Every structure is written in structure tokens, then in C-alpha cells.
Amino acid sequence: MIKSLAYLGVRSPSYQEWERFGPEVLGLQVAGHGPDGAVRLRLDEVAQRIVIHPGERNAVAYIGWSVQDEAAAMTVARRVNAHGLEAVRAGAEECAERKVEGFVWFKDPSGFRHELSWGLHHTVAAFHPGRAISGFRTADQGLGHVVLAVQDLDEGDRFYREVMGFYPSDTVRDGPLVAHFYHLNGRHHSLAISALPTREVAFLHLMIEVNAIDDVGTAHDICQQREIPITTTLGKHSNDRMFSFYMYTPSCFRLEYGWGGLDVDPDLWTPRTYDKPSSWGHRRQHAELTALKLDEA
Ligand SMILES: [Fe+2]
Numbered sequence: 001m002i003k004s005l006a007y008l009g010v011r012s013p014s015y016q017e018w019e020r021f022g023p024e025v026l027g028l029q030v031a032g033h034g035p036d037g038a039v040r041l042r043l044d045e046v047a048q049r050i051v052i053h054p055g056e057r058n059a060v061a062y063i064g065w066s067v068q069d070e071a072a073a074m075t076v077a078r079r080v081n082a083h084g085l086e087a088v089r090a091g092a093e094e095c096a097e098r099k100v101e102g103f104v105w106f107k108d109p110s111g112f113r114h115e116l117s118w119g120l121h122h123t124v125a126a127f128h129p130g131r132a133i134s135g136f137r138t139a140d141q142g143l144g145h146v147v148l149a150v151q152d153l154d155e156g157d158r159f160y161r162e163v164m165g166f167y168p169s170d171t172v173r174d175g176p177l178v179a180h181f182y183h184l185n186g187r188h189h190s191l192a193i194s195a196l197p198t199r200e201v202a203f204l205h206l207m208i209e210v211n212a213i214d215d216v217g218t219a220h221d222i223c224q225q226r227e228i229p230i231t232t233t234l235g236k237h238s239n240d241r242m243f244s245f246y247m248y249t250p251s252c253f254r255l256e257y258g259w260g261g262l263d264v265d266p267d268l269w270t271p272r273t274y275d276k277p278s279s280w281g282h283r284r285q286h287a288e289l290t291a292l293k294l295d296e297a
Contacts, residue, residue, distance in 0.1 A: 001072050001165040004142025005190045006117055007048060007064035008206055011055025011295055012251035015039055018052045021250050023130020025222050034097055044138040047099040047121040058252040059295035060203040063146055064115045073104045073116040079163045080106045109159055110150040110201045111294050134212040141187035147204040153178060153195040166191055170239050170272040181239060188240035188262045202291035205246060207256035216259045223247050229289060235281020238274045253292035
């Protein structure tokens with residue numbers, strides 16, 4: 001029913017830093033500004049994929065998903081309602097701001113705002129990366145993946161599978177770490193969830209995938225030159241085989257910059273369990289840096 005991760009919205013006091021951070025570090029293109037001054041960023045033909053709004057504190061504002069059409073959104077919305085949560089049809093102004101034909105939104109049991117959108121606006125003018133990179137792997141696989149720390153892992157697992165319709169890819173069980181991964185298309189996962197020992201809800205990271213291994217290397221060089229905190233060192237994930245590292249963005253969320261993610265065939269895939277999240281590398285550092293919280297507005 002849900003096809004892919006479409007877009008991500010964040011609020012941040014340092015939203016203006018994305019004018020340079022987006023193009024110069026990540027290779028994104030600034031695609032104008034929202035009515036509130038938001039920095040709109042593109043990474044392919046879609047009009048906007050990452051939107052950083054002004055805000056008093058850093059918080060994830062919305063997670064946008066693509067559905068086929070309004071009927072598909074309403075089917076999921078009915079399941080959300082049946083689960084005792086309210087799904088709301090967005091007005092014309094909000095749809096124009098998101099650059100979609102329409103969307104329905106709701107808050108999941110942990111409080112994350114999801115938007116089920118149809119008719120994602122595409123820009124005819126070619127994507128112009130902010131620095132010399134090969135481009136991003138998106139198309140049918142969408143923007144990338146998001147990883148959320150939910151309040152209750154079992155409740156979250158049921159909600160994302162049974163209500164939102166995600167397909168399980170695998171689970172990582174490494175001592176106290178348990179994480180569930182879900183796919184929607186050929187990307188190994190578009191969503192993963194975990195629970196923190198504190199049961200605190202947080203936005204753990206956004207992953208975007210480049211087309212060439214060298215693009216990961218140059219991003220790594222730039223982070224080191226600019227002293228951008230690398231929160232997870234270079235490494236390769238066990239389950240999606242992604243070669244990546246994680247950096248700390250100006251808006252206090254971690255961004256995984258990856259290459260070489262595994263393609264899955266949703267019709268043939270059988271869920272697995274792994275005993276480690278990475279086959280090598282991916283050492284965590286800068287644990288003192290906070291995770292991105294939810295928007296309480
Ligand atoms: Fe990831």
C-alpha cells in the first residue's frame with residue numbers, strides 16, 4: 001500500500017545552516033524556500049525531499065510516505081482510525097507547501113507524525129548536485145530510510161506491520177540492542193525501529209544513498225576537514241550491506257551517508273535475524289550528542 005519514503009520535515013533553530021551544509025557537505029540542491037523560510041532540499045527529480053523549517057528547538061516535524069493515490073491513503077487511514085488514532089486529511093495550503101497533490105496525516109503510538117501523500121511534485125529541470133557527486137539512489141526506492149526509537153518495541157512492530165503495512169526484512173538482536181527493519185520496495189529497509197533503555201522516543205537517523213563509493217569517501221573527508229562530528233565510523237551493515245558512516249547534522253539528527261545497499265525482492269524475501277548490526281566498522285562515538293526529539297506542536 002505504502003510505496004516508499006517520500007520526504008522528511010524537521011524544525012530547527014539552525015535551519016539556515018542547511019543553505020551550505022546541504023549542498024557543500026551532502027551534495028544536495030537548495031530548491032527554494034517555504035512560506036515560513038524553510039530550506040527546501042532536493043536530491044533527485046522530486047521537487048523537495050528534505051525540508052528544514054525554522055523552529056525554536058530541533059525536532060522531527062513529519063515523515064512523508066508515498067502512496068499510489070487517495071484511495072490507498074484512505075485505506076491506511078481507515079486502519080489507523082480502527083486502531084483508535086485520528087487520521088486527518090490535509091488542506092490545500094498544506095499540500096501546496098509539501099508539493100504534493102494531497103495527503104492524510106496521523107500520529108503513531110509513539111507520537112511521530114506520518115503523512116501519506118500522493119501526486120508528489122516532480123521538477124523538470126535536472127537535479128544539480130551541490131558538489132561533484134554521482135547522484136543519489138532514489139527512484140522506486142524513495143528518499144532512503146529512517147530509524148526511530150519508539151516507546152514500546154512490540155507495540156511499534158505491530159503498528160508498522162499491521163496498520164501501516166510495512167513488510168518485515170529482519171531483526172538484529174545484539175545483547176540489549178533489538179531492532180526491527182521493514183521494507184516497502186526493493187530497498188532492504190525504508191523504516192527501522194528500536195527502543196532506548198530509557199524508553200525515550202527519538203528520531204535516530206535518516207539514511208541517504210549515493211551512487212558511488214567515492215562519494216561516501218569525499219563526504220567523509222569533508223566532515224573531517226570541517227570537524228563535523230562523525231557519530232558512527234565507516235563500516236558495513238550486516239543486513240542491508242550498506243557501506244556508510246554517520247554524521248551529526250546542524251539540526252542534531254544523525255545522517256547515514258551510504259553506498260551499495262542490498263536490493264531485495266519483496267515477493268521472495270524471508271525475514272531473518274542477525275546477531276550484529278555491522279559486519280565490520282561502525283564504531284559509535286560522540287555519545288554525548290543528543291538525539292532528535294519529536295515536535296510537540
Ligand atoms: Fe541506517
